[in-house]
Amino acid sequence: MKRKIAVAAALAATLLGATACGGGGSDDEAVTSATGAVDGKGKTLKVWLMVDAETAWKGVVEDASKRFTEATGAQVNVEYQQWANHLTKLDATLAGTDVPDVVELGNTEFSKYVFNGGFAELNKGDFENSDTWLTGLSGACELDGKTYCVPYYAGARVLIYRTDLFKAAGIAEAPATYADFLSAADKLQKANAKDNKFSAFYMPGQYWYAAMSWVKSKGGEIATKDGDKWVGQLSSPASQQGLQEWVDVTKKYSKADVTKNENEQAGIFAQGSGGMFYGNGWEQGSAEEVRKDPNDPTSELVPTKVKGKLAAAPMPEIPSFLGGSNLGVTQKSENKELAAQWIKAFTDSKSMEGLIKANALPNSTALLDKAAENPAIKNPALAAKSSWFPPNAEKWADVEKASILQTMLTDILTGKKTVADGAKWADEQINATLNEA
């Protein structure tokens, strides 16, 4: 009897070992599968999501976790993180042994961790819609033909404007061309000349996603890869032309602080001294309603001065930066397969429908048409179809952290540097950062 048990145990161990090595191929690190049956009874998966999930689509998270628990028996513990300094916290945690199994990061932040071995390789085919993933998100997940994370959701930027002020200034409809946009800004400026705080087009000086969108609109680039070296491209004639146009618009129509970024723009616009601004689709909602207690995401929503007076339209002739997030399984996780299965449940078509209802863009082009049916995100969904994303370079996150583009923009707007000088300086900084050994 005893012998039989021993044999059975040995067999089971061999089988388990075989499945664990299943997808390994010639690599020493195995691909984590999200499809096999895993018994997760008694295990708890630790998931780090950003705070947006808690405020906007907590139900989707709970539903996916419920389906995951039914399938595997494992429990899920979701911890919501704040955007400010979340990378510092992640670095410190990843240096230890008690790490989260699933981590959400912004799409421009992922490359750094993928290149440095922070995330486990996944089997792309295991995830729904993986052949139509938004490349702006999945680009950061891929390295040497392998996949290390799964696109989660996206956001695209649109023009948000005051319908009442448009009417008062005699503007009939949302601008359809860039020339229309400029003439609308002129009319708004003239009609509201009395308010010395009024910005016809509110544009904070360190809003680099916006400035770079103008660069892209003229065919410019931030940096391109030449062989194995990155080369900053902001000095190219096309990039400079785009920058110049953005500077002209900002100087002429915006009273915004040139040392601020876009983080507070919805709240500032809600004060009523702005005609138009360029923001994420959901920022229209943030400008119209705020939580009574900003520290409590469940407190009631109270209307602002601009409630019911806002509308959104695609920003004409300006391609949108595609922001968003991806999900990865940490290399140090002890529950890699379970983690991959949770991601699979959280990014399947059912979860994506939940995200669309919560006004976020889904992770796949195949679902964008469906998203366009939701009037609240129709414009972002359209904008996402012509979008751009920053260079997929290992050290791109360092360029953001060093505030290179932000410093360049402030210096140009204050007249400390010309567009040409600012672009040249930024190119030098970008080259040094991206090509650093």
Next chain:
Amino acid sequence: MTAVDTPPRTQPAPPQARKINRVRRRSQREARTAWFLSLPTLLILAGLLAYPLYRMIVLSFQNMRLRELITGLTPPWVGFDQYTKALTDSVFWGVVLRTAVFTVVSVTISVILGLGIALLMRRVHSRVRLFMMIAMMFVWALPALVAAQAFRWLTDSDFGVLNYLIDKIPGVDFANHSWFVNPWEGWAVITTLVVWAGIPFLAISLSAGLTQVPKELLEAATVDGASSWQSLRNITLPILKPLLTIVTTLSVIWNFGLFTQNWALRDGHPEPVYQTLATFSYTQAFGQSRYSYGSAISVITVLLMLGVMAFYIRQMFKIGEVD
């Protein structure tokens, strides 16, 4: 410290040998007890100061990046590369110069104002003095981060009360004025905050020091026809000098390590003109994952501070000798 390293050797030698032995044994025992009693403090100091300092120095001779941090690989040894990189970088020297200039300016203003307030406190009615003390205690009790956040809101370009008030002055347009576009204005805000928060310690310490100035001396000087400026220069300041040196040195040490104020006022991403040594090394290490480069900058900062510290410690010993 004196309890540890002064065994009672100064006692007059007893006549009998046996007594000498007993005394020696007792002194050994006392020394052991002293070491034993200070053990917890020494352990805590070693754990919280010596070990991290040791690790930081080791790290500064390696090249630790995100990969090594995440995977636990031993970072490669690079010798003095990180130091060479810092010492040959004009950006780094710019930061050193900015930190030094800020320290000199802010300490000078704080000490002059602190001394002025201390002298004023000697003159006013005791109730007013009590009120001043309480007000300054409140400023002192305020955590630096909270004070910095309050200043950030005061000077905010869109919602700040400072712009609102200045804009009320007829003919002045300060609506949406940004205080951090012009580095001189930005640094003025930061310096104001640092000086404001630093004054209570200086004023209270110096006013305590002023009580040590004998009244008779000042009265005698007045009788001899000395002006109040002459009494201050020739009587009060010389007596106050040791204390003044110590509080000035302490202020230098604190202000040289400026981090919280410029970090919070620039919302966690100070532009190059608002970087000081502390924020620069933090951004390099934790923002850009150049842990070793950040450590090297910190080590250089410690070495620079050591010069000031040596002065401070020598002054402490001097005062000890006088007492």
